[in-house]
Amino acid sequence: MKTTVRMDDITPDMDWEKFLEFKALLDKHRIRPLIGVVPDNRDENLNRGANKGKEREKIGDFWEYIRALQNEGWVIAMHGFRHVYTQKRGGMFPLNHFSEFAGLAYGQQLAMLEEGKAILESHGIKTDIFMAPAHSYDRNTLKALQKLGFTKMTDGFGSRPYVWKGMRFYPISFRLESSLKKKNGMTTIVIHTNTMGRKDMEKYGAIFEKNQMISYGDYLKEGAAKRSLPCQWAEYCMATAKHILVKMM
Numbered sequence: 001m002k003t004t005v006r007m008d009d010i011t012p013d014m015d016w017e018k019f020l021e022f023k024a025l026l027d028k029h030r031i032r033p034l035i036g037v038v039p040d041n042r043d044e045n046l047n048r049g050a051n052k053g054k055e056r057e058k059i060g061d062f063w064e065y066i067r068a069l070q071n072e073g074w075v076i077a078m079h080g081f082r083h084v085y086t087q088k089r090g091g092m093f094p095l096n097h098f099s100e101f102a103g104l105a106y107g108q109q110l111a112m113l114e115e116g117k118a119i120l121e122s123h124g125i126k127t128d129i130f131m132a133p134a135h136s137y138d139r140n141t142l143k144a145l146q147k148l149g150f151t152k153m154t155d156g157f158g159s160r161p162y163v164w165k166g167m168r169f170y171p172i173s174f175r176l177e178s179s180l181k182k183k184n185g186m187t188t189i190v191i192h193t194n195t196m197g198r199k200d201m202e203k204y205g206a207i208f209e210k211n212q213m214i215s216y217g218d219y220l221k222e223g224a225a226k227r228s229l230p231c232q233w234a235e236y237c238m239a240t241a242k243h244i245l246v247k248m249m
């Protein structure tokens with residue numbers, strides 16, 4: 001299985017030490033990932049207090065650094081708007097039962113997404129890929145995204161990209177260990193460096209060593225098939241099951 005990487009929660013005050021350690025691992029394996037940048041982070045949980053450290057100094061201006069990563073071939077997604085969960089809904093892909101967007105009126109979602117996009121563009125970053133905080137979005141989110149020119153989502157389950165409700169979905173892994181055992185198809189490993197420990201770094205190092213890793217840009221080049229309704233129901237059920245399993249652990 002071809003496997004790629006996405007990194008969530010990229011903000012100016014994230015844990016830069018862990019980010020750079022993971023980046024070194026990606027560089028070693030020549031993997032250029034997708035990164036989800038929050039346009040206007042207001043989620044205190046994502047501020048890891050590491051912004052005053054040496055690593056933060058090395059980075060310099062956050063937006064300049066993000067543009068440099070883009071020049072290296074890293075792909076950027078808009079990761080929500082402020083990353084604040086005001087809604088208690090899981091929406092169409094209910095891995096989590098909270099959301100920044102799902103449940104809000106269309107006009108409200110459109111305004112938030114428009115502002116997020118304008119902030120990224122003011123820093124010279126253009127993207128048509130959306131990474132929903134907590135993986136939660138609803139029909140109105142998809143409609144508003146399309147109105148603003150977004151065409152791709154990094155979400156959903158499956159072994160190859162698919163088209164649903166006018167958007168291209170690039171699936172993430174349902175259960176990483178079993179995904180990696182499959183011979184064919186593609187998947188995305190979801191990484192949150194802020195909360196990674198030593199053991200996680202080692203685990204991913206071993207995964208990168210053993211598997212056929214690809215850059216996210218190559219994943220985007222794969223063709224997408226139209227998704228059928230039964231498949232979409234199956235995905236909804238799998239997301240619900242995963243939500244329950246995670247709660248039980």
Ligand SMILES: [Zn+2]
Nearest residue numbers: 008009133134
């Ligand atoms: Zn997030």
